[in-house]
Each structure stands twice: as C-alpha cells, then as structure tokens.
Amino acid sequence: MAFTLHLYASLLALGLGAILLLSPKGTMPHRILGSTWVLAMAFSALSSFWFGGGVLPLIGHFGPIHLLSLWVLVALAVAVVAILKGRVEQHRGWMVGAYLGLVGAFVGSLAPGRWIAVQLGLW
Numbered sequence: 001m002a003f004t005l006h007l008y009a010s011l012l013a014l015g016l017g018a019i020l021l022l023s024p025k026g027t028m029p030h031r032i033l034g035s036t037w038v039l040a041m042a043f044s045a046l047s048s049f050w051f052g053g054g055v056l057p058l059i060g061h062f063g064p065i066h067l068l069s070l071w072v073l074v075a076l077a078v079a080v081v082a083i084l085k086g087r088v089e090q091h092r093g094w095m096v097g098a099y100l101g102l103v104g105a106f107v108g109s110l111a112p113g114r115w116i117a118v119q120l121g122l123w
Helices: 004-020 028-050 063-085 088-110 115-119
Strands: none
Touching: 004 028, 028 063, 028 088, 028 115, 063 088, 088 115
C-alpha cells in the first residue's frame, strides 16, 4: 500500500508541479492546484520512509534518499508559511527547490537496479 501511495502521489506531484511552474501565479486555480501539489508532495515524501535506503543505508533501513524526503518536507513547510506571510519570492524559491528535489528523485529512480527502471525495462 505504501508503494502504491508513493507512486501515485509522486506522479501526481510531478505532473502538477510542471503545470504550476508554467501557469499564471496567484490565481485561484494556482492556489487550488498548489494545495493539491503540496499534499501530493507530502504523501510522496512521507510514504518513502517505508522503503529501504538502497545500497547506502545510513541508519537502519534509511538511506540518502530519505534525507531528500526530509528536505522536501521542510521545503514545503517553509514555502507554505512564506506565502501565508506574503513572502512571494521566498515561497517561489522553496517551491521550485522542492520540485527540483522531486525531479531528482525521479531521475534517481531510473538508475540501474531500481524497481521502476527494471519494470520499464531500462536496465
């Protein structure tokens, strides 16, 4: 169940994030899609803690990818607080950073030996 949640939340966040970056900011659709994106990102990051850390475990089953999950959760919190306080530039920077973290994790999931790469027949 955690994997399914992680996969769907990640794919939703990947698609919505691209739409949000390319669409007008500050509109009602941006706010609604943005809220949905934040939830998808949070579900994606939180569900990752049920998976192993791969070939480089740091503590128990947690690995370097889990540091990215922690960073994404912090970035989301800072970005939401920033926009609530009217700090648009700070909000933008943290949101773009969180999205780039997701893109990085997606690219990493295509590495040799990773489940998604194997399922897609890449390696």
